[in-house]
Amino acid sequence: MTQRSPDFSVPSKPSLDGVEEKWAQVWEQTGVYHFDRTAQRSQVYAIDTPPPTVSGSLHIGHVFSYTHTDIVARFQRMRGKAVFYPMGWDDNGLPTERRVQNYYGVRCDPSLAYDPDFSPPEKPDPKRQVPVSRRNFIELCERLTVADEQVFEHLWRRLGLSVDWRYTYATIDDDSRTASQRAFLRNFARGEAYLAEAPTLWDVTFRTAVAQAELEDRERTGAYHRIAFQRPDGRTVEVETTRPELIPACVALVVHPDDERYRELVGQSVRSPLFGVEVPVRAHELAEPDKGTGAAMICTFGDLTDVTWWRELNLPARPVVGWDGRILAQTPEAIVRPEGRDAYAQLVGATVHTARERIVEMLRASGELVGEPQPTTRPVKFYEKGDKPLEVVTTRQWYIRNGGRDAQVRDELIARGRELNWYPDHMRTRYENWVGGLNGDWLISRQRFFGIPFPVWYPLDSSGNPDYAAPILPDESALPIDPSSDVPPGYTEEQRGAAGGFIGDPDVMDTWATSSLSPQIAGRWERDNDLFHRVFPMDLRPQGQDIIRTWLFSTVVRSHFEHGGLPWHNTAISGWILDPDRKKMSKSKGNVVTPMDMLERYSSDAIRYWAASGRLGTDTALDEGQMKVGRRLAIKLLNASKFALSVAGPHSGADPAAVTEPLDRAMLAALSTVVADATSDLASYDHTRALERTERFFWELCDDYLELVKARAYDAEANPVAAASARSALLLALSTLHRLLAPFLPFVTEEVWSWWQEGSVHGAEWPDGTDLDTAAAGAGADVLHATAEALRGIRKAKSEAKLSMRADVARVRVCGKTAEDARRASADLAAAGNVQDLFFEDSDEVELHVDVELAESATG
RNA sequence: GGGCGCAUAGCUCAGUUGGUCAGAGCAUUCGGCUUACAACCGAAAGGUCACUGGUUCGAGUCCAGUUGCGCCCACCA
Numbered sequence: 001m002t003q004r005s006p007d008f009s010v011p012s013k014p015s016l017d018g019v020e021e022k023w024a025q026v027w028e029q030t031g032v033y034h035f036d037r038t039a040q041r042s043q044v045y046a047i048d049t050p051p052p053t054v055s056g057s058l059h060i061g062h063v064f065s066y067t068h069t070d071i072v073a074r075f076q077r078m079r080g081k082a083v084f085y086p087m088g089w090d091d092n093g094l095p096t097e098r099r100v101q102n103y104y105g106v107r108c109d110p111s112l113a114y115d116p117d118f119s120p121p122e123k124p125d126p127k128r129q130v131p132v133s134r135r136n137f138i139e140l141c142e143r144l145t146v147a148d149e150q151v152f153e154h155l156w157r158r159l160g161l162s163v164d165w166r167y168t169y170a171t172i173d174d175d176s177r178t179a180s181q182r183a184f185l186r187n188f189a190r191g192e193a194y195l196a197e198a199p200t201l202w203d204v205t206f207r208t209a210v211a212q213a214e215l216e217d218r219e220r221t222g223a224y225h226r227i228a229f230q231r232p233d234g235r236t237v238e239v240e241t242t243r244p245e246l247i248p249a250c251v252a253l254v255v256h257p258d259d260e261r262y263r264e265l266v267g268q269s270v271r272s273p274l275f276g277v278e279v280p281v282r283a284h285e286l287a288e289p290d291k292g293t294g295a296a297m298i299c300t301f302g303d304l305t306d307v308t309w310w311r312e313l314n315l316p317a318r319p320v321v322g323w324d325g326r327i328l329a330q331t332p333e334a335i336v337r338p339e340g341r342d343a344y345a346q347l348v349g350a351t352v353h354t355a356r357e358r359i360v361e362m363l364r365a366s367g368e369l370v371g372e373p374q375p376t377t378r379p380v381k382f383y384e385k386g387d388k389p390l391e392v393v394t395t396r397q398w399y400i401r402n403g404g405r406d407a408q409v410r411d412e413l414i415a416r417g418r419e420l421n422w423y424p425d426h427m428r429t430r431y432e433n434w435v436g437g438l439n440g441d442w443l444i445s446r447q448r449f450f451g452i453p454f455p456v457w458y459p460l461d462s463s464g465n466p467d468y469a470a471p472i473l474p475d476e477s478a479l480p481i482d483p484s485s486d487v488p489p490g491y492t493e494e495q496r497g498a499a500g501g502f503i504g505d506p507d508v509m510d511t512w513a514t515s516s517l518s519p520q521i522a523g524r525w526e527r528d529n530d531l532f533h534r535v536f537p538m539d540l541r542p543q544g545q546d547i548i549r550t551w552l553f554s555t556v557v558r559s560h561f562e563h564g565g566l567p568w569h570n571t572a573i574s575g576w577i578l579d580p581d582r583k584k585m586s587k588s589k590g591n592v593v594t595p596m597d598m599l600e601r602y603s604s605d606a607i608r609y610w611a612a613s614g615r616l617g618t619d620t621a622l623d624e625g626q627m628k629v630g631r632r633l634a635i636k637l638l639n640a641s642k643f644a645l646s647v648a649g650p651h652s653g654a655d656p657a658a659v660t661e662p663l664d665r666a667m668l669a670a671l672s673t674v675v676a677d678a679t680s681d682l683a684s685y686d687h688t689r690a691l692e693r694t695e696r697f698f699w700e701l702c703d704d705y706l707e708l709v710k711a712r713a714y715d716a717e718a719n720p721v722a723a724a725s726a727r728s729a730l731l732l733a734l735s736t737l738h739r740l741l742a743p744f745l746p747f748v749t750e751e752v753w754s755w756w757q758e759g760s761v762h763g764a765e766w767p768d769g770t771d772l773d774t775a776a777a778g779a780g781a782d783v784l785h786a787t788a789e790a791l792r793g794i795r796k797a798k799s800e801a802k803l804s805m806r807a808d809v810a811r812v813r814v815c816g817k818t819a820e821d822a823r824r825a826s827a828d829l830a831a832a833g834n835v836q837d838l839f840f841e842d843s844d845e846v847e848l849h850v851d852v853e854l855a856e857s858a859t860g
Numbered sequence: 861g862g863g864c865g866c867a868u869a870g871c872u873c874a875g876u877u878g879g880u881c882a883g884a885g886c887a888u889u890c891g892g893c894u895u896a897c898a899a900c901c902g903a904a905a906g907g908u909c910a911c912u913g914g915u916u917c918g919a920g921u922c923c924a925g926u927u928g929c930g931c932c933c934a935c936c937a
Contacts, residue, residue, distance in 0.1 A: 014896090217936080224937085241937055254937090286935060296937040305935045378936050429864055430932065437862095437933060545931080576931090613873085613885095617865085619930075623872055625886050628899090635899055643896030692874075696884085706896080792902095799891060799903040806894045834894095846880090 008645045008756045014638035016603050016631070019747045024157050026750075032760045033162040037531055039082035046538035047073060048519045048568055049163070050551070051088030051171060054148035055099040058155055060622060063595045065574035067611035068687060069542040070161045072572070074743035075682045076539075077162065078766035084535045086167035086522040087156065091145035093171075093511035094206060094385060097450045100140050106130045108137035108449045110506075134449050134484075141450045145170065155595060160604050160746040162762065169521050171514045172452070177480035179521045180514045181455040183558060184444075185473060192561050193400050193444075195468055199307045200443065202393040203383040204325025204352075208447040209397050210383045210390060211510060212404075212440060213550045220380040220389065223373035224292065227363060229253065229270040229279075237262070237270055237281075238370055240292030242378065244363065245355040246299035248275050248332060248344055249320040254309055255295045257283040262295055273368035274359070275340035282313050301392035303381075304439075320347075321391050327355050352391070396468065398445040398454060398507070402557050404438035416556050419566055423685040424617040427545060427573040434549040442554065444513040451508025455481050457488040464499040472502060476526075516554035519567045538568040545573050545617065572685050575619040598627065605745040606630035612744050615688045633695060634748040637741065640702050641752040644730045647713045654731035656775035661712075661722055662783045663825035664729035667705050670781035671697060671733055672772040678740055679766070687744075694740045701733060704788035711831040732775055736767045786821035786848060787829055790814045793850025794833040801854055808834045808855040815841035816848035 027033060047069060052062060077083040101107055105124025109131035118136045132140070149170070156163060169176060187193035200209045225244045228236040239253060250272050255262040262281065269278045286305060287296055298309045300318045310317065322328045327347045335344055343362055347355045363369035380389045403410030414435050422428040445454065455474050458466035472488040474481050483504025487493050495501030514521075523532040537559070543551055552571065559567035598607050602624075609630025614620030659665055674697045681690035712719070713726035735757070742749040742761045753761035793814075798807055812835045814822050822829060823840040830838045836855070843849075 016899095239937075243937080288935090288937085292937060298937090303936070305937075308935070380936075424865095426864065433863060433933060439935095549932085578930095615873095619866090621872065623886090625872070629885065632899065636897070639897035639900090641896090646896075689874085689876095692884085702896090703901085707894095710896095795902055796904095802891055804892050804894065805902060806892090 010642050010645050010755045014642050014751075016605070016634055016638070016748065019751050020158055020160070020599075020604050023747050023750045024160070027162075027760070027762075028157075028165075030760065032763050033077070033083075033085065033164050035084045035164045035167065036082040037534060039534065041534050043080070043082055044084055044534055044539075045073070045076040045081035046084035046519075046523070046535040046540070046568075047086075048522065048538045048541045048555075049085065049087055050543050051090040051169075051515060051518060052152060053090045053095055054145050054152055055091065055095040058152060058595055059577075060595050060598060061577040063155075063159055063598075063607060064577050064611045064614060064620065065542065065544065066156070066161060067159065067608045068572065068574060068614075068616065069540070070159075070608075070746075071612060071687045071743045072540060072542075072682070072685065073162050074746065074762060075766065077762065078739065078742065078764060080765070083162070083164075084167070084523075084538070085163050086169065087153070087161075087163045087165065088168070088515075088518060088522060089145065089149045089152065089170040090511060090515055091141075091149070091170050091172050092176075092451050092508075092514060094208075094446075094448060096141050096145060097137075097448065098385075100137065100144055100450070101129060102126060103144055104140050106132045106137065106140065108132060108134055110134045110449065112136075138450055142172070145172070155599075158596070158599055158604060160608065162746070167522060171511065171521075172450070174480055175524070175527065176514055176517075176521050177452050178527070179517050179525060180452045180509055181474075181479045181481065182476050182526060183517055183520065183562060184509070184513070185455060185476060185479075187400055187558075187561060188473070190561065191401075193398060195396060195398055195471070197394060197396040199301050199310075199392050200395050200397055201304075201381065201383075201390045202323065202395070203386045203388070204323070204391055205386055205388050206383070206448070207323050209395060209443055209445065210386075211443045211512070212438070213442075213512070213553075214384050215381050215390070216384045217379035218382050219377050221375060221377050222380075223375050225360065225363070225373045226293070226370040227273050228368050228370055229272055231265070231270050232268060237265060237295055238293045239295045239297050241297055241302075242376070243299070243302050243356070244359050245327075245347070245352055246297065246302050246320065247272055247359065248277075248335060248340075248347070249299040249301075249318050250277065250279055250297045251300060251310070251315045251318050252279050252298045252313065253281045253295050254284050254287045254298050254313075255281065256287040256289045257285065259287070259289045259294050261289075274343045274362055274366060275335050276337040277334045277340065282309075282315075284309055284313060301394075303392065307392060317394065319394065321352060321393065323393060323395075325388065325391060326351055352389075397443050398509075399441040400444055400513070400557065402438060402442040402553075403435060404440045404442070410435060410438065413553075413556060413560060416560055416566055420556075420568070421570040423570065423572045424615075427548065427571075427617055430545065430548045431553065434553060442557070444510050445507040446510050447506070448508050451511065452480075452514055453482050453484065453508050454505040455479065455483065456505040457483050457491075457502045458505065460497070460499055460501050460503060462499055464497075466503055471505075512550050512554050515551055516558045518555065519559070520562075537563075537566055539570060541568045541571040543571065543573060545575065548573070570685070573617050575614065575617050578619050578621050602627040602631045603634060603747070605634045605748050608744060608746075609633060609691075612687050612691045616685060630745075633698075634745055636702065637698070637737075637745070637748050637752060640698075640706065641734060641738070641755065643706065644734050645756055647710070648727040648731050649716075654728045654735065654771075655724075656728065656732065656771050658721075658724045658728040659732070659775040659777075661725040661729075661825070661828075662779065663705075663708060663787060663828055664725045665776045665779035666781050666784035666787075667701070668729055668732060668772045669776040669779050670784055671736055672769040672776060673781070675736060675740065675767050675769040675772065679768075682743070690740075691744050694737070694744075698737055698741070700788070701737070704791060705733075705784065706730075708787060708791065708825065708828040708832045712828055729775065732771060736772065739764055739767050782818065782821045783824050786818040787825040789818070789848050790822045790829055790850050791832055793848070794829075794835065794852055797850070797852035797854065803854070806834060808836065809852055810855040811835075811837040811839075811853040813839055813841060813851040814848065815843045815851075816845045817843065818848050819843070822848070 073083050073085045104120035107129040112133040114133045114135040222242040224240045226240050265281045266283045318332045331344045403413050417431045457472040523535045525532045606627045610626040678690040709726040716723035738749050738753050749761050819840040
């Protein structure tokens with residue numbers, strides 16, 4: 001039953017102006033979105049909100065997908081669930097470091113000492129970044145992220161996200177550090193995390209290792225250089241390479257075992273050009289006869305295929321490229337000839353790019369370059385945030401098993417993906433493709449500064465060398481720790497770096513190693529297990545399709561190992577926002593629209609309406625037309641609500657028993673169907689359809705029903721019973737529609753609700769249709785449909801006669817199968833159409849015919 | 861090379877197990893200042909449902925293939 005305040009307080013001129021500020025403030029004060037942490041798990045709906053990267057800026061795509069989640073949150077809350085809807089900030093990692101460097105004009109130099117009085121330059125000069133200690137750098141990171149987070153929170157509140165802001169976390173805060181380190185220690189104890197020295201994809205700009213999931217291919221121009229190796233018999237064998245600078249790193253040539261051209265060569269040695277190094281010719285299936293000359297150099301390491309060959313053919317390593325992407329100073333021992341050592345000396349210290357140019361000149365001079373380099377374009381691996389091609393460098397790194405080297409783990413993780421409900425379902429395929437295609441474990445260590453350190457020290461032997469096989473680990477109760485300032489149990493700070501002492505692991509975890517624990521962090525795992533067990537496993541993981549391979553997958557991995565199950569039951573995958581030209585939005589294209597502009601121009605509800613019209617998993621165009629439509633809907637809701645309330649009068653409540661007129665009952669029956677459909681749509685994460693049905697009903701209510709009952713509802717003196725019926729039906733419909741639209745348009749629905757109801761519409765009960773069914777008393781919607789159709793016929797006749805809709809009509813004959821239905825609302829129809837003489841005829845015709853005879857005075 | 865998705869009015873998109881499914885909104889045109897709303901209301905016009913076959917009494921709807929677009933993956937000498 002609708003609750004009613006004693007008097008309605010409807011503004012004379014309703015407006016959207018100021019509703020966002022007004023209600024955002026009220027919601028904050030009254031705590032309508034607070035999570036009830038006494039609720040049992042079965043009564044909780046928990047959301048694993050994506051923590052946006054605060055170093056970036058929010059774009060309209062964020063607004064789009066976060067709105068989808070908010071609609072779910074509001075729906076579940078109104079259905080009586082205690083909604084756990086936290087917000088996280090992803091503020092650790094490389095993007096923040098980069099932003100801090102640019103913003104403050106500094107760069108991190110870990111060798112410097114902490115300066116407690118440091119303040120960043122007034123005018124940052126990007127060309128002359130001031131070197132600061134690691135601790136100073138991290139303090140600047142923290143300062144800037146706090147400021148960024150406030151900007152984000154402001155936007156989210158303006159958009160009307162029903163987040164419980166008491167449950168906010170940041171991926172760099174102490175709780176996240178503790179959770180990350182704890183989970184890591186447990187992974188290590190179970191053998192799921194391990195340290196290994198291995199060839200790794202390496203970004204030379206950031207000087208850090210990069211994981212498989214963060215790679216992207218970019219087309220780059222290059223050239224095939226045909227070069228000649230000397231055979232023992234004096235002849236040559238030619239290879240083509242796009243990376244001639246790696247000739248000194250060449251450890252073998254490889255050909256396909258079935259390649260007749262080279263069969264006799266396999267097992268022999270050849271001598272490399274310029275450097276004169278003897279390298280064997282080996283056979284391997286991966287060598288492709290039709291690429292280049294069919295013979296290829298194996299270098300340390302040109303690409304991941306080189307790594308495979310190196311490993312499978314048991315070849316030596318001959319590194320020439322350092323962590324900084326420059327040619328190493330140390331001449332490889334294999335280069336023994338003086339002219340070879342000379343040649344190498346000319347490359348030392350050069351970048352890969354420069355070394356390539358020099359070596360081409362040298363090859364040209366020595367006559368070992370065959371023909372001219374042939375330009376080509378080919379895909380080159382890049383770190384997705386980097387500007388230079390990745391190198392392959394051998395380093396010691398931490399890994400977490402993810403099935404990349406273990407078929408059983410892989411199968412288990414694919415099985416987890418099948419347990420998860422995906423919206424839309426086909427997104428599961430992306431997960432399976434990714435997991436099935438992994439070719440290595442998950443590399444989680446990064447050689448960076450602003451991140452969560454590994455909680456690990458290594459003992460130093462008597463000569464000061466670390467023993468990586470026997471790491472020293474802290475007790476979980478000591479977390480979080482920083483091994484660069486904390487001292488391991490049983491040691492003193494004086495022993496740091498000293499022989500027989502210890503050193504801390506210098507690396508930090510990749511940001512995904514932390515965000516993969518977002519359900520545990522938000523749910524306060526092991527810090528507040530009472531809370532954790534009420535929210536975990538969570539109900540929903542909303543996220544973008546681009547990070548299925550990273551965030552979604554890694555979260556499943558962590559939960560699978562730690563909890564033996566999925567971290568959530570459902571995942572909702574959003575599509576992209578495309579600009580009106582169907583291009584993906586990106587900063588570089590300059591087509592990014594700032595969300596706040598949009599919110600101010602069209603109102604938050606209007607933007608939400610546009611977002612809600614985009615389906616999950618479907619790319620959606622940025623469409624200002626839809627925003628205008630949303631704004632119109634919000635304004636219409638103001639006006640229609642005002643009208644309905646003014647017609648109903650200040651003291652009449654909605655009494656289902658008072659609904660006696662067939663038309664009123666039919667309208668409520670139709671609405672009951674809408675309630676049932678919208679409810680099941682939202683329950684299955686189809687917000688678009690729910691909105692569409694609700695909206696359609698609302699406009700039809702305004703266009704037809706309101707027009708039909710206007711006169712009757714006003715005229716209580718002539719027929720009090722019929723008027724009361726209309727008034728009660730109006731209020732029942734209004735109450736239902738306000739609630740149905742609340743998840744989509746939270747501001748305007750709260751505004752209109754406040755005119756006549758106690759409390760927040762967002763704390764109101766989701767309509768279940770019971771009172772509507774009671775009022776409809778078994779009636780169907782036929783009377784409404786037939787009457788509305790007849791009314792349209794009358795309007796059409798007036799429109800064709802170019803008359804005002806108020807024009808009088810002399811006679812109207814309605815005939816057809818449904819004429820009888822329309823007849824049951826004949827008085828309303830006559831009033832709405834200004835018809836003097838209205839009559840009905842039954843016939844078998846399915847279509848309703850409306851013959852209109854205009855009043856003589858009105859024609860012409 | 862493999863995988864996923866998409867293709868319906870000028871535009872943005874609905875069309876859930878094949879049978880009123882050829883629709884909505886925007887834009888356009890025409891007509892209305894109707895006392896809730898001109899940030900409004902009413903009406904009209906608009907499409908061989910990408911193409912080719914097939915299954916069926918019947919196909920936007922199912923199957924096969926083709927073309928185009930988008931995205932993901934792949935060992936890229």
